[in-house]
Amino acid sequence: MFKFILRRLVLLIPTIFGIITLVFLMIALSPGDPARVMLGERANKEQLEKLRNELGLDEPLYRQYGLYLERIVKLDLGNSIKSGQPVLQEIKERFPATIELSFFSIILASSFGIFIGVLSATKKNTWIDYTSMMGALIGVSMPVFWLALVLIMIFSVGLDMFPTGGRIDIRMFFQPTTNFYLIDTLGYFFKKGDISYFLSVLHHLVLPAIALATIPLAIIARTTRSSMLEVLKQDYIKTARAAGIDEKKIVYNYALKNALLPVVTVIGIQFGLLLSGAILTETIFAWPGIGKWIYGAIEARDYPSVQGGIIFISVAFVLINLAVDILYSYINPKIRLK
Amino acid sequence: MKRLATILLNILIVSSFAMANGQQQKSTSTGKSGGVLVFARSGDSVGLDPARETDGESFYATGNIFDTLVEFKPGTTEVQPALAKSWDISDDGLTFTFHLVEGAMFHDGTPVNAKAVKFSFDRQFVKSNPYYKLGPWKYWGYMDMDSIVSEVIAKDDTTVIFKLKKVEAPFLANLAMDFAAIVSPTALEKYGTDFASNPVGSGPFKFVSWQKDDNIILERNESYWRRPAYLDRLVLKVIPDATARYLALQKGEVDVVDFPSVEDLADIESNPDIKLISQAGMNVGYLALNNEKKPFDNVKVRQAINFAINKKEIIAGVYGEAGTAAKNPLPPNMWSYNDDITPYEYSPEKAKKLLAEAGYPDGFSTTLWAMPVARPYNPNGRKVAEIMQAQLAKVGIQVEIVSYEWGTYLDKTDQGEHDMALMGWTGDNGDPDNFLWVLLSAPAAVKPAGNIAFWKNDEFTSVIKQAKETFDIEKRTELYKEAQVIFHNQAPWVPLAHSVVYAPVKKSVMDYVLYPTGSRKFYNVYFQ
Numbered sequence: 001m002f003k004f005i006l007r008r009l010v011l012l013i014p015t016i017f018g019i020i021t022l023v024f025l026m027i028a029l030s031p032g033d034p035a036r037v038m039l040g041e042r043a044n045k046e047q048l049e050k051l052r053n054e055l056g057l058d059e060p061l062y063r064q065y066g067l068y069l070e071r072i073v074k075l076d077l078g079n080s081i082k083s084g085q086p087v088l089q090e091i092k093e094r095f096p097a098t099i100e101l102s103f104f105s106i107i108l109a110s111s112f113g114i115f116i117g118v119l120s121a122t123k124k125n126t127w128i129d130y131t132s133m134m135g136a137l138i139g140v141s142m143p144v145f146w147l148a149l150v151l152i153m154i155f156s157v158g159l160d161m162f163p164t165g166g167r168i169d170i171r172m173f174f175q176p177t178t179n180f181y182l183i184d185t186l187g188y189f190f191k192k193g194d195i196s197y198f199l200s201v202l203h204h205l206v207l208p209a210i211a212l213a214t215i216p217l218a219i220i221a222r223t224t225r226s227s228m229l230e231v232l233k234q235d236y237i238k239t240a241r242a243a244g245i246d247e248k249k250i251v252y253n254y255a256l257k258n259a260l261l262p263v264v265t266v267i268g269i270q271f272g273l274l275l276s277g278a279i280l281t282e283t284i285f286a287w288p289g290i291g292k293w294i295y296g297a298i299e300a301r302d303y304p305s306v307q308g309g310i311i312f313i314s315v316a317f318v319l320i321n322l323a324v325d326i327l328y329s330y331i332n333p334k335i336r337l338k
Numbered sequence: 339m340k341r342l343a344t345i346l347l348n349i350l351i352v353s354s355f356a357m358a359n360g361q362q363q364k365s366t367s368t369g370k371s372g373g374v375l376v377f378a379r380s381g382d383s384v385g386l387d388p389a390r391e392t393d394g395e396s397f398y399a400t401g402n403i404f405d406t407l408v409e410f411k412p413g414t415t416e417v418q419p420a421l422a423k424s425w426d427i428s429d430d431g432l433t434f435t436f437h438l439v440e441g442a443m444f445h446d447g448t449p450v451n452a453k454a455v456k457f458s459f460d461r462q463f464v465k466s467n468p469y470y471k472l473g474p475w476k477y478w479g480y481m482d483m484d485s486i487v488s489e490v491i492a493k494d495d496t497t498v499i500f501k502l503k504k505v506e507a508p509f510l511a512n513l514a515m516d517f518a519a520i521v522s523p524t525a526l527e528k529y530g531t532d533f534a535s536n537p538v539g540s541g542p543f544k545f546v547s548w549q550k551d552d553n554i555i556l557e558r559n560e561s562y563w564r565r566p567a568y569l570d571r572l573v574l575k576v577i578p579d580a581t582a583r584y585l586a587l588q589k590g591e592v593d594v595v596d597f598p599s600v601e602d603l604a605d606i607e608s609n610p611d612i613k614l615i616s617q618a619g620m621n622v623g624y625l626a627l628n629n630e631k632k633p634f635d636n637v638k639v640r641q642a643i644n645f646a647i648n649k650k651e652i653i654a655g656v657y658g659e660a661g662t663a664a665k666n667p668l669p670p671n672m673w674s675y676n677d678d679i680t681p682y683e684y685s686p687e688k689a690k691k692l693l694a695e696a697g698y699p700d701g702f703s704t705t706l707w708a709m710p711v712a713r714p715y716n717p718n719g720r721k722v723a724e725i726m727q728a729q730l731a732k733v734g735i736q737v738e739i740v741s742y743e744w745g746t747y748l749d750k751t752d753q754g755e756h757d758m759a760l761m762g763w764t765g766d767n768g769d770p771d772n773f774l775w776v777l778l779s780a781p782a783a784v785k786p787a788g789n790i791a792f793w794k795n796d797e798f799t800s801v802i803k804q805a806k807e808t809f810d811i812e813k814r815t816e817l818y819k820e821a822q823v824i825f826h827n828q829a830p831w832v833p834l835a836h837s838v839v840y841a842p843v844k845k846s847v848m849d850y851v852l853y854p855t856g857s858r859k860f861y862n863v864y865f866q
Contacts, residue, residue, distance in 0.1 A: 036745030045786060047479060082384050084534075093550050145579075152585050164586040166552070170376055170573055173555065175547060286577040288551035295578070296381060296551075 004329055008322055019314040023307055024068055028061060037301045038081055055303070077308035082300050087308035091290060096179035097167065098282070098289030102274040105209045109216040110267050114260070116217075117224020121232065121259075122251055132221065139218030148211040148284040155207060162207045165286035169200045208285040212278060216270035223266045227259040261332050268324030272317040370864035374571040375847070377858065378583045378592040382551045382576045385534035388519040389462055392476045397516040398858045399554050399574055403445075404519035404539030407436055407455065407498075408510060412862065413851040415620070415672060415768025417514050421450060421540070422498075427809055431505040438496040442563035444522035445544045450563075452492035457523045459490045469526060472533075477517035481766065486512075505807045507814060508769035515767050516857075542567040542861040551576055568864035587612065587842060594843045594850060596858070600658045606842045615841045618662055620669050620854035622773065623715035623762040625706075625726070625832040626791040631757055633702060640829040642692035643758075644682040646733045647726060647832050656721050657835055664833035666822050667773055671854045673811075674770050674818035679826050689733040701734020707751065707759035708741045714837050715762030722760060722834070752786035760834075761790055768855055770818045774802045778825065793830035 027034075035051040036043065052058050056067055071078060077087035120132045156164045167181050168174050174197055176184045182205075185197040231237065232255055240250050278291035286292075290309065297305035381395045388400035407422040419425075422436035442450035461469040462478045478484070486506045491499040502509065512518060525538035537545050540563065543556035554574040558567050575592060577583045580599035584606065586592045598606060606614050627634040627643065634640060649663040665681035668674070693701060706726060709719035716722060720741065727737045737758075742750060751759045765772050776782055780799040782789035798821055805817035825831075843850050849862045 033745045033749070036748055037743075044479075047476075050474075084385065090550075149579075149581055149585075152582060157585050157589050160589070164589055164591055165577055165582055166575070166591075170553060170575055170591065171374055176549070284579045284582045286552070286575070286579075286582065288549065288576070292578060293551060 001329070005326055008325060012318060012322060015318055016315055020069070020072055020311055023310050024065055027303055027307055028064065033057070034301060034303050077311065078304035080297070080302055080305045082297070082302045082305065087305050090293065090305065091308065091312050093179065094288060094290045094293045097287060098275060098278055098291060100180055100182060101205065101208055101212060101278060101287060101289060102271060104205050105212040105274055106216065106267065106271045108209055109213040109220055109270065113217045113220025114224050114263065116221040118228055118251065118256060120221065120225040121228035124229065133225070136218035136221045139214045142214060144211060144215070145280045145284055147214060148208070148281055151207050151211055163204050165284070167201060167204050167287065168197065172197060172200060208281050208287055211285070212274060212281045216274065219270060220263060220266055224259065224263050227262045228255060231255045231259040261328070264328055264331065265324055268320055272320040275316055276313040370568045372568070372570055373865040374573060375569050375594065375860060375863060376573045376575050376592040377594045377596070377860070378575050378577045378586055379596040380578055380580070380583070383554060386537035386545065386548070387521070387534040388516045389458070389475055389477065389521070390473065390534060394856050399556070400516055400519060400537060400539070401857045401859055402543040402556055402572060402861070403537050403541045403545055404521065405541050406514055406518050406520065408514045410514050410768055410853060410855055410857070412859065413617070413853060415854050417510055421520055431807070431809060432502045434500040434502070434509070436498045438498065439563055440496060442540050443561060444525065444538050444540045445559060446522055446525050446538050448522045448524045450520060450540045451495045452498045454523050455498045455520055456490045456492040458520045459487070463487065472531060475517070477515065481512050481515070483512070507806055507809050508767060508771045511767040511769040543572055567861050569860060572860050584842065587844065590844070593847050594841060596841065598840050598842050600660050603659050603840065611845055612842050613845055615843060615850065615852060617839050617852040617854065618669055618671050619714060619837045619839045620671060620765040620768065620856070621715040621762060622664055622667055622669055622836055623760070623834045624664070624667070625834060626759050626761055627830060627832070628754060628757050628759070628792055629794070629830060630754055630792040633696065633698060634757065636696045637828055638692045638696035639698065641682070642689040642696065642733065643730070643735070644829050644832050645685045645692065646689035646735070647729055648684040649834060650684070651729070652722055652725050653835055655725055656718050657837065660717070660838050660840070661835040662838060664835050667778060667825055667831065667833055668770055668822065669765070669836045669854070672765070672768065672770055672773070674815040676819040676822040679822060686732050693733060701736065703736040703738070704757045705740045706737045707747070707756040708739050709744070709747060709760050710741050711744045713762055714764060715835070716760060719760045751790045754785060754787065754790065754792050759790060765855070771802065771806050774818065774821055775806065778830065791830040793828070795824065795828055798824045798828070
C-alpha cells in the first residue's frame with residue numbers, strides 16, 4: 001500500500017510540471033499584447049512600456065519561462081494586476097466558498113444519484129427505470145446557467161421559498177472568520193445561541209447546490225445503474241437468490257457494495273470538476289467563490305490571476321484524483337497489484 | 339480683473355445656492371432618515387484607495403466614503419463647491435487658491451485641513467513623499483497632471499494653493515474626479531499598503547467591512563460636515579448576472595440595480611413596483627475616417643459617408659433601447675453641447691452626388707475596421723460594421739471588414755494603419771476638452787495617436803486651445819459650440835451613438851440620480 005502511494009506521488013511531479021508548462025504556453029502564445037489589453041484605449045507609450053517591464057513581457061520567452069518556474073517553486077503565483085494582492089491570497093480568500101458549495105452539491109448528487117441508480121437497476125425496463133434515465137439524460141444536457149435562472153424564477157421569485165443568491169441574508173451583517181460560513185455561523189450559534197444565521201446559510205445553499213448537482217447527479221445515477229446491472233448478473237448474486245436470501249438484503253448488502261467501486265471514481269472526478277465548473281453557477285447565484293473570481297480575472301485580462309487560478313484548480317483536481325485512487329485501492333486491493 | 343470678478347460672483351451665487359439648499363434639506367430630513375439600502379452591481383471593487391484605482395466599481399464605494407475639494411452637481415457635469423467652499427484663480431490662471439470648509443473631520447477623527455489636502459495630492463506626484471511608492475497613480479497619469487501641477491502649498495489650516503505649470507481650464511473639473519479625493523493622512527500612516535482595504539475619508543458614509551466578491555458595507559457618518567446622509571447603512575452587493583440582479587430586485591432583496599440587461603427592460607417597465615431611471619451616458623461611439631489616407635483627405639468624401647450611413651438602422655439593430663443617435667462628438671448631457679447642429683440625414687442620393695463631385699462617381703474600395711470587443715459606446719463592433727458595409731455598398735463604396743484582437747487593434751489604429759475604424763470614448767471629468775482635445779486636436783494626431791482620424795484642422799485646434807486657456811465658462815461654451823460646427827462641416831468622423839444607462843429601482847427609493855460621470859452616490863437617497 002505504501003509503495004503504491006509513493007509511486008503515485010512520484011508520478012504526480014511530471015503531471016503538475018506538465019500543467020504548469022501548458023498554462024504558461026497557453027497564455028504566452030495567445031495573440032495580442034497583455035499590457036495593451038489591460039491598459040485599454042487610454043494608455044500611452046510610457047505606461048505600456050512600464051507595465052511590459054513589470055510583467056517581464058519584454059524578456060525573451062525562455063527567460064520568462066525560467067522566471068515563471070522559479071517563482072512557482074517558491075509557491076509565488078505573482079500578484080493580481082487588478083488588485084495588486086498576491087494571487088495565492090486571493091485564491092485562499094475565495095476557496096472556502098467554493099469548497100462549501102461543491103461539498104454540499106456532491107453530497108446531494110451522490111446520495112440522490114446512487115439512490116436513483118439502484119432503483120433504476122432493480123426495476124430495469126419498467127416505467128421507473130425509463131423515467132429516471134430520461135431524467136438523467138435531461139439532467140446532463142441542461143445548460144447550467146439556464147437551469148439556475150429557471151430555479152430562481154420558480155423557487156425564489158415565484159414561490160418565494162428560497163433567496164435568489166448570496167451566502168447569507170445580506171441584512172444580517174455577519175463577519176466570517178474562517179470563510180466557511182456553515183462553520184462560522186455554527187460557532188456563532190454556540191456562542192450566542194442564535195441559530196438564525198446558520199439556517200440562513202443553509203437556506204442560501206439549497207438552490208445553487210441543486211443547480212450545481214444536476215449534472216453530476218445524472219452521471220452518478222447512470223454509472224450506478226450500469227454497474228449495478230453488471231453486478232446483479234454475477235454468480236454470487238444468483239447463488240444468494242437461490243439460497244432464498246431477502247432481495248433487499250441482496251441488493252443493498254451484497255450487490256451495492258461491489259457496484260459502488262466505479263461510482264467512487266466517478267464521484268471523485270465529478271467533485272474535482274465541480275471545483276472548477278462552478279463558474280456559471282457561482283456567477284448567477286452571486287456566490288463569491290473561485291469560479292466567479294476566475295471569470296472576473298479573465299474578463300479583466302488579469303493574466304497572473306488567470307494563470308494562478310488555472311494552476312491551482314488543476315493541481316487540486318490532480319490531488320483529488322490521487323485521493324480517490326488511494327481510496328479505491330483501499331476498497332479494492334486488486335488494483336494495487338496491477 | 340473683470341474676469342476675476344465674474345468668476346468670484348459666479349462662485350458666490352453657486353455656493354450660496356448650495357448652502358440654501360443644504361439648509362432646506364436639513365429642516366425636512368427627519369422623516370426621511372433610516373433604512374438599509376442594498377445596491378446590486380455587476381462586479382466587485384478592486385481597491386478602495388480612490389487615487390490608485392481606475393475602475394468604476396471601486397469609485398462606487400470610494401465616492402461615498404471620500405469627499406473632494408469640488409464635486410459634480412448631482413446628475414450633471416457642473417462643478418460645485420464641496421470641501422472647498424470657494425476658490426480664487428489668479429489673473430494669469432496659474433494659481434488656484436482653495437478655501438476649505440471649517441470643522442470637517444475624517445472618519446477617524448482627524449481634522450480635514452490644508453495639510454491633509456496637500457498630503458492627498460503630494461503622494462501622487464512628489465517623489466520624495468514617503469507614500470509615493472504606494473502607487474501607481476494611474477489617473478494622475480491619465481489626466482496628465484504631471485504637466486499641469488507644479489506644487490501644492492498648505493498656506494494655513496483652511497487655505498490650499500495649487501501652483502500650475504500651464505493654464506488649464508479643465509483643471510477644476512479634474513479636482514472633482516475620484517482620484518482627487520482627500521484621504522486621512524493618519525489612516526494612511528496607520529494602514530500603509532492596507533489603506534486600500536481600510537479606507538478613511540470625510541464623506542457621508544463610513545467604511546464598515548468588505549467581503550471580497552460579495553459585499554461592501556458602509557454606514558452613515560453621523561458627524562458629517564454637511565447634514566448627515568438619510569440611510570443608516572449602504573450595502574454594495576455583487577451579483578454578476580444581469581437577470582439575476584433583476585430577479586433579486588423583483589423579490590425585494592435589493593433596492594437599486596446597476597446595468598440591467600436590455601432584454602429585461604420591457605419587463606422592468608411593466609412592473610408596478612419598480613421605476614426605471616435612465617440617462618444618456620457620457621460617451622460617444624464613432625467611425626473615424628483616416629484623413630491621412632485617400633480618399634478621406636477629401637471633405638466631400640467624408641460628408642458623403644456621413645450621408646450614406648443610416649444611424650437609425652444601426653441603433654435599432656445593435657444598441658436597442660440602450661442607445662441614442664449621435665450628431666456631435668460630445669454627449670448631449672455635457673455642457674456646451676451644440677444642439678443647433680442639424681445632423682446629416684440619411685440620403686444615399688446626396689452621398690452619391692458628393693462622391694461624384696469628389697471624383698468618385700462609381701465609388702471606391704476601402705477597409706472598415708471593426709473593434710472585436712463590446713464596449714459601453716459600442717456593444718458589437720462587428721455587427722455595426724456589417725450594417726455599415728451594406729449601407730455603404732448602396733452608394734458604391736465597397737468595404738472589406740478588418741478585425742484584430744483588441745490589443746493589436748488599439749496599437750494599429752493608434753499608428754494609423756486603418757482606412758476607417760470604429761472606436762469610442764467615455765468621458766472622465768465632465769469637461770468638453772476631455773473629448774475634443776484628446777480625440778480631435780492636431781497634437782493628439784501624433785502617433786501613437788488619440789486622434790485616430792488624423793484630422794489636423796488648425797482652425798478647430800486653435801478654437802479648442804483658446805477654450806482650454808480661459809476660465810470664463812460662457813466664453814468656453816461659445817468656443818466649444820463653434821468647434822462643433824467646424825467638426826460638423828469637416829466631418830472627420832461619423833458620430834454614431836451615445837449609450838443610455840438604465841437603473842431600475844424600487845418605487846420606495848427616492849432621489850436616486852444617475853451621474854454622467856458614472857458615479858453612484860447615495861448621500862441624498864432616502865426611503866419613502
